Amino acid sequence: MATNFLPNNSTNKGHFIKDFSHPIWAARADKLQSLSGIMLGVFIVMHLHFESSILLGKEAFYHVVQFLEGGVFSESGHGYPLLTQIFSAFMLLVVIVHAVFALRRFPTQLGQWQALRKQMQFLPHEDTKIWFWQMVTGFGLFFMVPVHLFTMMLDPAIGPHLSAERVYYDNAWLLYVLLLPAVVVHAIFGLYRVCVKWGLVSQRFALLKLAKIIVAYLLVIGVASLIAYIVIGRSLELPIIPYVPMN
Amino acid sequence: MDSPRTIRFDIFRFDPQDPQDSPKMVTYEVTEAPGMTVFIALNMLREQQDPSLQFDFVCRAGICGSCAMVINGKPTLACRTLTANYPEGKITLMPLPGFELIGDLSVNTGKFMRELAERLQLWLQPNADVVNIHGLETPMDPEEAAKLYELERCVECGVCVSACATKQMRDTFVGAVGMMKIARFEMDSRDARSADDFYHVIGNQDGVFGCMTLLGCQDTCPKDLPHMQQIAYLRRKMAQTIPDSNRII
Numbered sequence: 388m389a390t391n392f393l394p395n396n397s398t399n400k401g402h403f404i405k406d407f408s409h410p411i412w413a414a415r416a417d418k419l420q421s422l423s424g425i426m427l428g429v430f431i432v433m434h435l436h437f438e439s440s441i442l443l444g445k446e447a448f449y450h451v452v453q454f455l456e457g458g459v460f461s462e463s464g465h466g467y468p469l470l471t472q473i474f475s476a477f478m479l480l481v482v483i484v485h486a487v488f489a490l491r492r493f494p495t496q497l498g499q500w501q502a503l504r505k506q507m508q509f510l511p512h513e514d515t516k517i518w519f520w521q522m523v524t525g526f527g528l529f530f531m532v533p534v535h536l537f538t539m540m541l542d543p544a545i546g547p548h549l550s551a552e553r554v555y556y557d558n559a560w561l562l563y564v565l566l567l568p569a570v571v572v573h574a575i576f577g578l579y580r581v582c583v584k585w586g587l588v589s590q591r592f593a594l595l596k597l598a599k600i601i602v603a604y605l606l607v608i609g610v611a612s613l614i615a616y617i618v619i620g621r622s623l624e625l626p627i628i629p630y631v632p633m634n
Numbered sequence: 635m636d637s638p639r640t641i642r643f644d645i646f647r648f649d650p651q652d653p654q655d656s657p658k659m660v661t662y663e664v665t666e667a668p669g670m671t672v673f674i675a676l677n678m679l680r681e682q683q684d685p686s687l688q689f690d691f692v693c694r695a696g697i698c699g700s701c702a703m704v705i706n707g708k709p710t711l712a713c714r715t716l717t718a719n720y721p722e723g724k725i726t727l728m729p730l731p732g733f734e735l736i737g738d739l740s741v742n743t744g745k746f747m748r749e750l751a752e753r754l755q756l757w758l759q760p761n762a763d764v765v766n767i768h769g770l771e772t773p774m775d776p777e778e779a780a781k782l783y784e785l786e787r788c789v790e791c792g793v794c795v796s797a798c799a800t801k802q803m804r805d806t807f808v809g810a811v812g813m814m815k816i817a818r819f820e821m822d823s824r825d826a827r828s829a830d831d832f833y834h835v836i837g838n839q840d841g842v843f844g845c846m847t848l849l850g851c852q853d854t855c856p857k858d859l860p861h862m863q864q865i866a867y868l869r870r871k872m873a874q875t876i877p878d879s880n881r882i883i
């Protein structure tokens with residue numbers, strides 16, 4: 388580190404802030420973890436709603452995709468799948484930031500893991516249990532989310548038929564079946580924890596109840612839309628022709 | 635009138651001083667009396683059945699904080715727990731985890747609290763030049779006084795420490811009681827310490843930024859102290875502080 392060559396006096400204070408051993412990083416790590424978490428959590432709630440628009444029919448989903456891909460700005464009106472690629476890359480970056488700072492929380496030594504399990508048996512406590520599942524799902528997401536994001540970066544084909552092809556013919560449903568519950572649990576309880584952690588709410592138990600209802604709701608629309616894509620996929624024949632609305 | 639119930643107690647027994655001894659659960663039976671607390675039952679047991687049984691108490695009124703133990707999976711004060719709360723008539727008693735075991739149900743919370751107080755400097759540090767013991771004390775804003783009194787209610791029982799999974803995983807973590815007390819001095823207008831001073835004791839992974847908000851503390855504190863609010867307050871306060879990196883504590 389360059390700072391090693393500088394005399395340790397108060398004039399190089401600004402310089403030290405870049406140093407990860409600077410005490411300010413304790414606060415920054417916590418803030419960055421929460422901020423990146425909020426971004427990812429809010430995004431996932433929107434994402435699940437966008438993709439569930441297939442439940443309202445192919446046309447609805449077509450228009451949602453067209454809108455999100457910036458259809459109004461493209462000449463053909465279909466939009467730019469490149470946007471999906473750029474956005475996926477950006478999300479990957481946010482995920483990396485979140486994972487790097489969240490990793491501090493993992494029980495890295497066997498002794499810590501045992502202490503946690505023992506504590507949970509000895510003193511059953513709901514929020515501790517919820518956090519435990521958040522940690523377990525976080526670990527799973529660490530592997531699953533990059534797979535999903537890389538798929539979207541390499542082949543950003545989204546549409547009623549194209550997505551159904553990926554889900555059904557490319558067997559993406561296998562990933563989604565695991566990804567969906569993990570991401571919903573992790574994100575919603577994560578948002579709950581951020582609110583409680585920084586004191587944004589005082590009605591904790593009401594918020595926890597709301598979080599549980601949202602988890603159930605997102606799981607229902609998530610599973611239903613996954614089934615919808617499978618049903619559409621089965622009804623299609625290869626090679627897939629992208630869906631275009633009638634009029 | 636119904637005949638009184640017989641309560642079955644399963645109690646953890648172990649004397650760490652005795653090299654021959656090993657931890658075990660021992661069952662006792664006590665006839666319930668109206669208004670009986672776990673503390674009363676333990677005293678009856680010691681008087682009538684087993685004088686070697688070790689447990690702590692002083693005040694019998696939820697004030698001294700010495701009788702904390704794990705009662706049917708929940709850490710709390712024995713003197714404030716009625717046996718009538720357990721309709722099954724079965725009560726399991728364990729010592730508070732995370733503290734040095736003195737013997738049976740007795741743990742050394744005092745040693746822990748003292749070390750914590752020394753480590754975090756949990757006492758009022760007034761501004762040296764405003765203290766004049768001959769003059770009248772500056773009156774305190776009643777709102778501030780009420781807030782401080784609220785936090786002063788902590789009886790240092792150690793329940794919040796034993797209910798915290800973060801603390802169990804990381805021994806050096808200060809735990810809720812330490813953060814509550816820091817918050818108390820941070821709010822006290824008579825304390826001369828700056829946000830930077832507090833950051834250097836609590837603004838790290840062993841302090842407020844290591845807390846994962848599992849809230850076992852808040853859910854078990856027998857004095858119903860507002861841990862969630864106070865720790866969040868401290869976290870926000872510390873997150874706004876830019877600590878001086880060149881300090882050596």
Ligand code: SF4
Pocket residue numbers: 699787788789790791792793794795810811814854855856857858859
């Ligand atoms: S904060 Fe509550 S649980 Fe913790 S030591 Fe004080 S009284 Fe006991």
Ligand code: FES
Pocket residue numbers: 690691692693694695696697698699700701702711712713714
């Ligand atoms: S004996 Fe003092 S708090 Fe229970």
